[in-house]
Every structure is written in structure tokens, then in C-alpha cells.
Amino acid sequence: MPRKILIIGANAAGINAASAARKTDREAEITLITDEEYPAYSRCGLPFVLAGDIPSFENLIIFPTSYYRMMRLDLRTDTKAKTINPRGKTVLVEGKDEKQKTMEYDSLILTTGAESFCPPIKGRDKDGVLSLRTIEEGKHIHDAMKRAKKAVVVGAGFIGLEMAHAFAEKNIETTIVEMLPCCLPAVLDEDMADLVRREIERHNVRVIVGKGVDEILGDGRVTGVFVAGEEIPADIVLLACGVRARNELAEKAGIEMGATRAIKVSHRMETSMPDIYAAGDCIESTDMITGRPTLSQLGTTAVRQGKVAGINAAGGYSIFPGVLGSAVTRIFGFEVGATGLTESRARAGRVGLKTVSGKITAKTKPEYFPGGKEITVKIVIESESERIVGGQIVGGEGVAQRINMISLAIQKGATVWDLGKADTCYAPPVADTWEPVALASELAGLKIRR
Amino acid sequence: MPRKILIIGANAAGINAASAARKTDREAEITLITDEEYPAYSRCGLPFVLAGDIPSFENLIIFPTSYYRMMRLDLRTDTKAKTINPRGKTVLVEGKDEKQKTMEYDSLILTTGAESFCPPIKGRDKDGVLSLRTIEEGKHIHDAMKRAKKAVVVGAGFIGLEMAHAFAEKNIETTIVEMLPCCLPAVLDEDMADLVRREIERHNVRVIVGKGVDEILGDGRVTGVFVAGEEIPADIVLLACGVRARNELAEKAGIEMGATRAIKVSHRMETSMPDIYAAGDCIESTDMITGRPTLSQLGTTAVRQGKVAGINAAGGYSIFPGVLGSAVTRIFGFEVGATGLTESRARAGRVGLKTVSGKITAKTKPEYFPGGKEITVKIVIESESERIVGGQIVGGEGVAQRINMISLAIQKGATVWDLGKADTCYAPPVADTWEPVALASELAGLKIRR
Numbered sequence: 051m052p053r054k055i056l057i058i059g060a061n062a063a064g065i066n067a068a069s070a071a072r073k074t075d076r077e078a079e080i081t082l083i084t085d086e087e088y089p090a091y092s093r094c095g096l097p098f099v100l101a102g103d104i105p106s107f108e109n110l111i112i113f114p115t116s117y118y119r120m121m122r123l124d125l126r127t128d129t130k131a132k133t134i135n136p137r138g139k140t141v142l143v144e145g146k147d148e149k150q151k152t153m154e155y156d157s158l159i160l161t162t163g164a165e166s167f168c169p170p171i172k173g174r175d176k177d178g179v180l181s182l183r184t185i186e187e188g189k190h191i192h193d194a195m196k197r198a199k200k201a202v203v204v205g206a207g208f209i210g211l212e213m214a215h216a217f218a219e220k221n222i223e224t225t226i227v228e229m230l231p232c233c234l235p236a237v238l239d240e241d242m243a244d245l246v247r248r249e250i251e252r253h254n255v256r257v258i259v260g261k262g263v264d265e266i267l268g269d270g271r272v273t274g275v276f277v278a279g280e281e282i283p284a285d286i287v288l289l290a291c292g293v294r295a296r297n298e299l300a301e302k303a304g305i306e307m308g309a310t311r312a313i314k315v316s317h318r319m320e321t322s323m324p325d326i327y328a329a330g331d332c333i334e335s336t337d338m339i340t341g342r343p344t345l346s347q348l349g350t351t352a353v354r355q356g357k358v359a360g361i362n363a364a365g366g367y368s369i370f371p372g373v374l375g376s377a378v379t380r381i382f383g384f385e386v387g388a389t390g391l392t393e394s395r396a397r398a399g400r401v402g403l404k405t406v407s408g409k410i411t412a413k414t415k416p417e418y419f420p421g422g423k424e425i426t427v428k429i430v431i432e433s434e435s436e437r438i439v440g441g442q443i444v445g446g447e448g449v450a451q452r453i454n455m456i457s458l459a460i461q462k463g464a465t466v467w468d469l470g471k472a473d474t475c476y477a478p479p480v481a482d483t484w485e486p487v488a489l490a491s492e493l494a495g496l497k498i499r500r
Numbered sequence: 501m502p503r504k505i506l507i508i509g510a511n512a513a514g515i516n517a518a519s520a521a522r523k524t525d526r527e528a529e530i531t532l533i534t535d536e537e538y539p540a541y542s543r544c545g546l547p548f549v550l551a552g553d554i555p556s557f558e559n560l561i562i563f564p565t566s567y568y569r570m571m572r573l574d575l576r577t578d579t580k581a582k583t584i585n586p587r588g589k590t591v592l593v594e595g596k597d598e599k600q601k602t603m604e605y606d607s608l609i610l611t612t613g614a615e616s617f618c619p620p621i622k623g624r625d626k627d628g629v630l631s632l633r634t635i636e637e638g639k640h641i642h643d644a645m646k647r648a649k650k651a652v653v654v655g656a657g658f659i660g661l662e663m664a665h666a667f668a669e670k671n672i673e674t675t676i677v678e679m680l681p682c683c684l685p686a687v688l689d690e691d692m693a694d695l696v697r698r699e700i701e702r703h704n705v706r707v708i709v710g711k712g713v714d715e716i717l718g719d720g721r722v723t724g725v726f727v728a729g730e731e732i733p734a735d736i737v738l739l740a741c742g743v744r745a746r747n748e749l750a751e752k753a754g755i756e757m758g759a760t761r762a763i764k765v766s767h768r769m770e771t772s773m774p775d776i777y778a779a780g781d782c783i784e785s786t787d788m789i790t791g792r793p794t795l796s797q798l799g800t801t802a803v804r805q806g807k808v809a810g811i812n813a814a815g816g817y818s819i820f821p822g823v824l825g826s827a828v829t830r831i832f833g834f835e836v837g838a839t840g841l842t843e844s845r846a847r848a849g850r851v852g853l854k855t856v857s858g859k860i861t862a863k864t865k866p867e868y869f870p871g872g873k874e875i876t877v878k879i880v881i882e883s884e885s886e887r888i889v890g891g892q893i894v895g896g897e898g899v900a901q902r903i904n905m906i907s908l909a910i911q912k913g914a915t916v917w918d919l920g921k922a923d924t925c926y927a928p929p930v931a932d933t934w935e936p937v938a939l940a941s942e943l944a945g946l947k948i949r950r
Contacts, residue, residue, distance in 0.1 A: 062933065095868055095928045103929065109868040208927075338923070350926045353933045376925035387925055418545055418559040450931040451901030454924045455908055461922060462912035472911060473788070474904045475826035475837055476800045477658075478545045479553065481900040483512065483803045 053078040054154055055363050056141060058131045058299070059161030060084035061093065062349050063330025063356035065113065067159045070360030070368075072121045078364055081124040081153065083143055088185050089113075089125055094349050096188045097212035100195065101219045107185045107192075134158065134303035136323045157325050157363035160300055160313065161356060164293035164331035164347055171204075173266030174289070181289045182209060191288070198222050198285035202275050204263050206233040208379050210290035211246075214255050215381035217286070224255045225282050227275070229262040237377055237388035238442050241409070242428055245444040246386055253382045263287075293347055295332045308334035309343045317369040319359035327363050329355035338372040338461060339391055339439050340401050346373040376457045378450045385449035389457040390440035393430045404433040408466075408494030412486040414448050419478040423447045427490040429456070429469070433498060436465040438491065452487050466495035503528040504604055505813055506591060508581045508749070509611030510534035511543065512799050513780025513806035515563065517609045520810030520818075522571045528814055530572070531603065533579040533593055538635050539563075544799050546638045547662035550645065551669045557635045557642075584608065584753035586773045607775050607813035610750055610763065611806060614743035614781035614797055619654075623716030624739070631739045632659060641738070648672050648735035652725050654713050656683040658829050660740035661696075664705050665831035667736070674705045675732050677725070679712040687827055687838035688892050691859070692878055695894040696836055703832045713737075743797055745782045758784035759793045767819040769809035777813045779805035788822040788911060789841060789889050790851050796823040826907045828900045835899035839907040840890030843880045854883040858916075858944030862936040864898050869928040873897045877940040879906070879919070883948060886915040888941065902937050916945035 055071050057064050060082040068080050082089070091110040098104045118125045128146035135141070141158065144150045166181040168174060180191050191213075201217045203210045206228035217224040228235070232243030233250070247257045258277055265276040266287055274283040295312035306322035308314035312334040319327045330352035337344040351373055361368040378387030396403040407430045415422030423446025430440035441456030443449045459469045470492035474485035505521050507514050510532040518530050532539070541560040548554045568575045578596035585591070591608065594600045616631040618624060630641050641663075651667045653660045656678035667674040678685070682693030683700070697707045708727060715726040716737055724733040745762035756772035758764035762784040769777045780802035787794040801823055811818040828837035846853040857880045865872030873896025880890035891906030893899045909919045920942035924935035 092866060092868065092928065094926070095866065098869065098928050103870070104868055112866075112868070348926070349933050350924055354921065371921050371923075374923040376923045377927075378925040378930055379927040380929040385930060389923065389925065416542060416545065416562075418542065418554055418562070419548065420553070448898070448901055450925050450927070451898055451905065454922065454935060454937075455901065455905040457923045457925070458905055458908055458914065458919070459912070462909070462914055462918060464908065464912050468912060469908070471804065471821050472904065473821075473824040473826045473839065473907045474800055475828040475839065475900050475907070476544070476798070477827075477829040477900070478542065478548050479830035480828055480835060483799050485904060487904075 053364065054156045055080045055159065056153055056155035056157070057082045057159045057161060058141070059163055059330070060089040060125060061091070061161065061163060062352035063161035063359070064159070065090040066353045066356030067161060067329060067360035067363065068123050069121060070357040071364040072123065074361050074364035074366040079124070080122070081126065083126045083129040083131060085128065085130040086184060087127055089127055091185060092349070093183065096182055096185070097209065097216050099188060100191060100213070101216035107188055110185070131299055134299060134326070136303055136326060139325065155325070157327065159359050159363050160321070160326065160328040160332060161330045162296040162299060162332045164295050166289065167292045167294045168289055169291050171263050171266055173268065176266055176268050176272045177270060178268070178272035178285060179266055179287045179289065182213060183293070191286070194286050195220055195222060200284045201225070201286040201288060202227060202282055202284040203288045203290055205290035205292065206257070206259065207236065207290060207292060208234065208377065210288070211250070211381055212379060213288050213290060214250065218253055218255050218382070222286070225284070226250070226255060226257045227261060227263050227277050228259045231260045233257065233259065234386065237375065237392065238386070239392045239394050239428065242426065242442045242444055245426055249382055249384050293331060295345070297332050300328065300332070310334045310345050312345055318362045319355055319370060320362070327359040329359040336372040338374050344373065346375060348375070348377055350376065371461070374457050374460055376453055378453055384444065384446055386444045387449040387453040388440070388442045389453050390438070390460045391430060392440055392442065396430060396432070396439055403439065405430050405439065406433050406494050406497045407431070408490045408492065408497065410486055410490045410493060412484070412489065413482065414446065415480065416478050416482045425449065425486055427452070427486045429466070429487070429490040429494050431466045431494045436467065436495065436498060438464050438466060438469055441487070455487060466491050470495055503814065504606045505530045505609065506603055506605035506607070507532045507609040507611060508591070509613055509780070510539040510575060511541070511611065511613060512802035513611035513809070514609070515540040516803045516806030517611060517779060517810035517813065518573050519571060520807040521814040522573065524811050524814035524816040529574070531574040531576065533576045533581060535578065535580040536634060537577055539575055539577055541635060543633065546632055546635070547659065547666050549638060550641060550663070551666035557638055560635065581749055584749060584776070586753055586776060589775065607777065609809050609813050610771070610776065610778040610782060611780045612746040612749060612782045614745050616739065617742045617744045618739055619741050621713050621716055623718065626716055626718050626722045627720060628718070628722035628735060629716055629737045629739065632663060633743070641736070644736050645670055645672060650734045651736040651738060652677060652732055652734040653738045653740055655740035655742065656707070656709065657686065657740060657742060658684065658827065661700070661831055662829060663738050663740060664700065668703055668705050668832070672736070675734070676700070676705060676707045677711060677713055677727055678709045681710045683707065683709065684836065687825065687842065688836070689842045689844050689878065692876065692892045692894055695876055699832055699834050743781065745795070747782050750778065750782070760784045760795050762795055768812045769805055769820060770812070777809040779809040786822040788824050794823065796825060798825070798827055800826065821911070824907050824910055826903055828903055834894065834896055836894045837899040837903040838890070838892045839903050840888070840910045841880060842890055842892065846880060846882070846889055853889065855880050855889065856883050856944050856947045857881070858940045858942065858947065860936055860940045860943060862939065863932065864896065865930065866928050866932045875899065875936055877902070877936045879916070879937070879940040879944050881916045881944045886917065886945065886948060888914050888916060888919055891937070905937060916941050920945055
């Protein structure tokens with residue numbers, strides 16, 4: 051009898067789990083169910099469709115139907131998992147026709163993802179208050195943007211900033227409101243976030259930090275928001291206040307949750323129930339630096355966890371090493387990226403590290419080669435071990451790959467001197483002799499030694 | 501009495517030694533002497549001036565006169581060191597006026613660099629046979645290019661390829677002749693070099709590998725070359741056959757040479773003579789992977805060794821960790837970079853490693869985001885330890901920073917699984933969810949486990 055592998059969810063984690071399961075077990079019956087109309091599309095691409103960088107939402111659908119045929123994956127869209135019966139190893143599902151049916155599994159993989167968190171702001175149910183998670187929601191925003199003149203984005207995380215960029219690209223007057231004291235507060239220290247804010251403001255987007263939205267105004271349709279007594283007019287209010295793991299299905303089935311209220315898993319992506327795996331935005335990850343539970347909820351984490359879950363669910367062996375939260379984006383012509391801990395998070399009570407940081411602003415090419423762009427690199431180290439624990443970069447180009455280098459440095463326990471003396475490469479059209487990441491690292495080191 | 505630091509040579513290693521010495525000892529008297537007319541310019545920029553990417557040779561002079569004043573560095577151009585007296589701690593120098601004088605030192609730093617190696621080809625003394633090491637030579641080539649219709653480049657190393665690119669940019673019909681079986685034979689395996697050759701040929705440059713130049717033809721002025729019986733016409737023959745350490749001065753002074761015939765130094769850049777340091781193209785380096793002596797002769801190595809030499813010469817403490825030979829360039833619209841050992845060098849008798857490699861061609865951005873470019877990544881690992889020992893990348897963009905990530909992986913002893921499961925970052929405009937470096941690494945790992 052071929053192994054029955056059932057995957058609930060068919061996005062980043064789900065499709066990677068399915069592909070890895072197929073490569074591990076060529077005979078298995080692999081079924082993916084999703085309650086969405088579209089399968090396996092890039093959520094991270096949505097803001098860039100709205101900005102006009104990507105022609106259409108349909109471009110985001112990563113795999114053509116032929117891929118599912120070739121990999122022999124049975125994909126069922128518009129299909130909702132209602133309940134899991136872990137003892138009987140079945141899942142009750144409901145199709146578009148509202149007919150319910152029971153599906154058997156030998157291995158079950160939960161990749162149920164996350165949903166937008168909607169803060170309890172007065173007036174949040176008005177027309178024109180939108181959030182962005184699915185293609186459907188993207189299409190609503192796309193329609194709303196055609197008529198809109200003014201937008202308020204609530205939340206200055208990655209999606210908030212990307213949406214502010216999209217609005218600005220379409221000549222919509224935009225204001226960002228962030229309750230915490232700076233942009234990208236989860237991944238940047240305030241000094242680095244200030245660079246981001248200044249770049250955004252140069253593009254005529256207003257940024258309000260350290261203040262919350264008290265009320266969303268309007269009579270049925272949104273007309274604006276109240277922020278600390280000021281009325282800011284808006285045709286669109288985009289809520290980008292983070293996401294929450296979708297774990298009701300798992301919880302109802304008695305699967306254990308972690309300290310972060312997401313599904314708890316082992317290194318092999320096993321849940322507390324036999325033969326049930328989970329991966330992606332719905333699970334709790336482990337921070338590689340602190341060893342503590344954390345929520346990663348990034349596309350890169352989802353695909354890598356999905357692969358591990360798929361291999362194990364199909365009888366193979368693979369482990370997931372934990373997360374560092376490496377993330378990047380490009381908006382308003384500049385890039386911003388980060389990995390590991392910010393200095394403020396590292397120093398905070400729960401983690402409680404003594405840190406030192408080094409920061410440098412340098413160009414990506416030698417001064418004499420036209421076209422180099424400025425980047426600012428900040429490296430955070432733990433003082434006693436002198437190990438790298440975080441990196442943040444804001445600048446014109448080459449941020450993503452530099453973040454990856456710092457991420458690997460953290461993963462491998464590199465000290466400030468390892469990174470400061472790294473054997474980097476150089477050629478005038480692509481890089482300077484002194485790599486800014488190495489220089490920032492050295493500066494951090496010198497602060498300890500002095 | 502302030503410490504007297506004398507530096508012979510004022511380019512990459514020399515100027516970095518001087519700057520580091522000044523930061524270490526604010527009172528020292530620091531003097532740099534160079535036999536060139538121009539101080540501290542970027543040699544690596546020369547081909548890109550000739551290609552028209554950089555407006556003029558003068559742009560390559562990295563530090564203005566004001567820098568030397570600010571750092572209180574006594575720079576003497578057109579000044580030649582004749583002999584070193586290590587016992588008396590003096591150097592006999594000769595200025596432009598041919599007057600000789602004796603200079604005292606407490607610490608001496610040799611950054612005498614390298615010179616072009618000119619192979620013993622018949623006819624190499626003809627007019628129009630050129631090489632590129634100095635601004636003067638660059639200017640000669642620049643003049644020759646104004647009249648030239650056809651060029652032959654002898655040697656397909658980095659400078660050879662960059663010069664072929666410069667000639668092609670100026671519509672000079674160009675042929676590259678490389679004696680070894682492929683382009684960039686020191687840093688690429690043949691499979692990766694083939695990608696480079698194909699890209700170059702797409703730009704109408706002819707590439708002949710595995711054949712040497714038998715004779716340079718012409719009556720006084722060069723008219724062509726003979727390659728395996730074929731006459732290839734040329735107005736310019738550019739010899740780019742590597743460089744040789746300039747170590748006569750050190751050798752005459754009784755300073756010990758290494759197995760590579762370059763100056764032997766400690767981790768602190770100390771030569772065999774007390775208080776004499778050396779750095780850059782004139783010294784022997786240690787390969788971080790094999791522990792063996794090697795010649796690095798790269799700009800990045802020179803600046804980093806110069807800094808270490810400068811700190812130590814000024815009474816500080818700094819060590820140099822060895823080299824991996826990370827190198828990169830950008831020609832004909834694509835980038836090529838490498839670090840560590842190629843598979844062929846790793847397997848060769850002297851090193852004798854059993855290796856496995858993984859290779860992948862992928863795009864730098866998701867398929868759905870316009871503008872992504874193809875890159876091919878090859879990762880070489882040692883079979884038993886499963887550690888990364890080398891990486892090669894050819895492609896449209898983002899090569900330099902990926903090479904740096906692989907270089908750090910080698911430096912920190914990362915295994916194929918460490919790199920294969922690296923926590924990389926992603927956003928549609930800058931990177932895909934699966935980083936090609938990680939995928940290539942995983943492919944290498946799977947070859948071992950199967």
C-alpha cells in the first residue's frame with residue numbers, strides 16, 4: 051500500500067513539503083488541500099503587484115498545473131479542513147459544494163499559515179479598511195487604489211512599508227502610523243530605523259512613529275484616522291499589524307501549542323501527535339542565538355521547514371536548524387535587511403546580553419568607479435564571547451547577500467574578528483577592497499579591546 | 501624619540517600599512533617611498549579606465565595630497581630603495597635627481613609589490629607588445645588603442661579577460677590565447693570556465709585555450725602572433741601572464757624567501773629580519789584550507805596584510821589569518837567569482853583531497869519578478885569532513901557578495917549542511933526564497949549521502 055500523505059495548506063510550506071515528500075517517496079499518494087481559490091502563490095509578491103513592479107496577480111502563482119501532474123500531487127483548492135481525528139488518522143474536509151468527506155492519512159502535514167492580525171481599533175469595520183494576505187485581498191486593494199487619493203498605513207513592518215511604497219508609486223498621498231518608536235521595530239534599532247524613515251520621507255510619505263491610531267473615522271466609508279488628536283484624511287486605511295498563526299484546527303485536535311501560542315514542533319517538524327507534522331507560519335520556531343521559542347513567519351523559513359516536514363513525513367530524515375529571522379526588502383529605491391538580534395532586543399530583560407556594536411557607512415564600489423551606492427552596516431556582538439549576534443543594513447544595493455553572510459557568521463559562531471578579517475573579494479565594478487561588513491565588524495571589536 | 505617607520509612601496513599594502521601605523525602610534529614619523537610617479541592608485545582599476553568605465557587614470561589615485569597631510573605621512577614619489585642595511589637599520593635611497601641618501605628606520609615595511617611576468621616568447625620585444633601594471637603602462641596602451649584594429653591578449657586570467665573586455669568595448673577585434681585548457685584556470689574548473697568562454701564569445705571575442713603563442717610576428721612593430729601554426733593578425737599584443745613578486749631588495753638584504761620564492765612572513769607579517777615587515781604582492785601567504793604556502797597577490801589581500809603590518813610595525817598587535825583567494829570581476833555584462841580551491845586543484849597530487857561538488861543554475865530573483873538574472877553556482881566539498889573547500893559563481897549579478905558568504909563558510913569550517921540550511925533572506929525585488937548558494941551546497945551533500 052502506498053503511503054498516504056495529506057497536506058493542509060498549499061502555499062510556501064505546503065508546496066515545498068509536497069515536493070520534498072515526492073522526492074523522498076516516489077510511490078506515496080500526496081494530496082494538498084487549500085481553502086483558497088489559488089494554490090501556491092507568493093504572498094510576498096502581493097505588494098509588488100500593487101506597486102506595478104509585477105504585471106498581475108496571476109504572475110504570483112508559482113507552479114503551473116503541469117507541475118502538479120509531473121510531481122503527481124493531488125491538489126484540491128476551495129477545500130477546507132474541518133476537523134482532524136488523530137486516533138483514526140483522518141481529516142474531515144468540506145469542498146466548495148459544501149459536501150463533507152473524510153480523508154485518511156498515514157502522515158499529515160499542517161501548513162495552515164497565518165492570518166492578518168487586526169487590532170481592536172474603533173471603526174475598523176468601515177469600508178476602505180483593508181488588509182493584505184491573499185490574492186483576493188490584493189484585488190480589493192487594487193480596486194480601492196484606483197479611486198483613492200489618500201492612504202494611511204497602520205504598522206511600519208515590512209508589509210506596511212511595502213504597501214506605503216505601492217501607494218506612493220500610484221501617486222496616493224500616504225501616511226504611515228507606527229505605535230512603536232521606529233520603523234521596522236522588530237528588526238532594526240532606532241539609529242538604523244531613522245535612516246529608513248528619512249529615505250521614506252524623501253519620497254513624500256509621512257511617517258508617524260510612537261503613536262497609535264485612536265479611531266478610524268467615517269460614516270460607513272472610511273474618511274480618515276485620528277492619531278493623537280490629529281485627524282489624517284484617508285480613502286484607504288491599510289492595517290499591517292502583523293500576523294497570527296492559524297492554529298485552531300491543530301488546537302481542536304489536541305496538538306500542543308508552544309509558548310508563543312503557535313504549534314510546537316521538534317527539529318524534524320513533528321507535532322505532539324504521532325505522524326502529524328507542521329511547518330511555516332503556523333508553527334513556533336527556535337531562535338538559533340538564544341535557544342528560545344520564537345515566531346519566524348517568513349517565506350524563507352516556511353519553504354525550508356516545509357521541505358524538512360515533507361522529507362520526514364515521507365519516511366526520510368531531515369532536521370531544521372532553527373531561525374535567525376534574516377529578512378530584507380527593497381522600497382523607494384533602497385534596500386533594508388537584518389538578521390539575528392537587534393541591539394535593543396539583545397539587551398532586553400529576557401535575553402539580557404551585554405552587547406557592543408559597530409557601524410559604518412560606505413560605498414558599494416570604489417569611489418572612482420561610477421555608480422556605487424551608499425550602504426550603512428551595523429554589526430551587533432555579545433561582549434564576552436565577541437560573537438556576532440546581529441546585523442542590520444540599509445542602503446542602495448547588495449544588502450540581501452551581505453545579510454546572508456552575516457547570518458552564516460552568526461550560525462557558525464563567528465567572532466567579530468573572524469568577520470572583521472574575512473577573505474572578501476574585490477573588483478572595481480562590483481565591490482571595494484574593504485568590505486563594509488568586515489569594517490563594521492572590526493569597529494565593534496575595537497570598542498571591546500579599547 | 502618618535503618611532504621611525506619607513507615603508508617601501510606606496511600602493512595597496514603600503515598606504516594601508518601607513519594609515520594603520522598612524523592610528524596605532526600617533527607620534528611616529530612615517531615615511532613612504534615609491535619609485536613610481538603616482539602614489540597609491542588602484543591598479544585593479546586600470547583595465548576599467550581603458551574600457552571607458554572610469555573617466556581617467558587620475559581618478560584611480562585614491563588619496564588626495566590632503567590625506568597625507570592629515571595623517572602626517574611623508575610621501576616621496578620617484579624615489580627608489582637601493583639597498584637595506586638590516587644591522588644598521590638604514591635604507592639607501594635614490595631620488596629623481598639621482599642623489600643617494602641614507603634613511604634610518606626603527607621599523608621597516610616592505611610593500612614592493614610585483615611586476616608583470618613576461619614569458620620567453622620569441623619577438624616579445626617588438627613595438628606594440630604591451631603589459632599592464634602601472635599608470636604609465638596604462639597610458640601607453642591607451643595610446644596604442646587609438647590606432648589599433650586588432651588585439652591579441654596572451655593569458656586568460658583576470659587581467660587578460662578584463663583587457664579583452666576593454667579592447668572589445670573600443671571595437672578592437674580581439675583574440676584571447678590561453679596556454680592552459682580553460683579561462684581563469686587558477687580559480688575555475690573547466691565546466692565553469694566554459695560558461696565564461698561562451699559569454700565572452702557571444703561578444704565576438706575569440707577565445708583559444710590549450711594553446712600557446714609560438715612567436716610574435718612583425719618587423720619592428722608587431723603585426724600578429726603564431727598560435728599552433730595559425731597566424732593571427734594584431735596591432736597590439738597584450739601580455740597578461742601573471743605577476744612575479746618584486747623581492748630583489750629583500751633578497752639582497754638576506755631576508756628569507758618562502759617555497760614560492762616570495763618573502764616569507766609570520767602571521768604578524770614579520771620577515772626573518774628583526775623589525776622588518778612585509779605585506780602585499782611581494783610576500784608568501786598561507787592557504788587557510790591546506791595550510792600550505794601560496795601566492796595570493798590580490799588587492800584585498802594586500803590591503804589587509806598592509807594593515808596588519810602597519811599595526812605591528814607601530815608597536816601594536818594584529819595577526820593575519822591566511823588567504824582563500826576570493827576574487828571576482830565583471831566583464832561583458834556578467835560577473836565571475838571564486839574562493840577556496842577548485843575541484844581540480846583540490847584533487848591534484850599536492851593537496852590530494854577527495855571532493856564532491858554541487859552545481860545549480862538559478863535566477864537571482866523569483867521568476868515572477870522582472871529583471872532577475874541567471875547565475876550558476878558550484879560548491880566544492882571535501883568528502884569525509886563534508887566541509888566546504890571552494891565555490892565558483894558565474895552570472896549576471898550578485899556574485900561578489902555570494903562569494904564572500906562562501907568564503908566565510910570555508911573560513912569557519914562550515915559543512916555542506918550548514919551552508920545548505922543557511923538562514924537566508926528573501927524579498928521578490930532582491931532574492932528568491934531558495935538561495936542558489938544553499939541549493940548548490942545541498943546538492944553536493946546529497947551526492948555524498950546517496
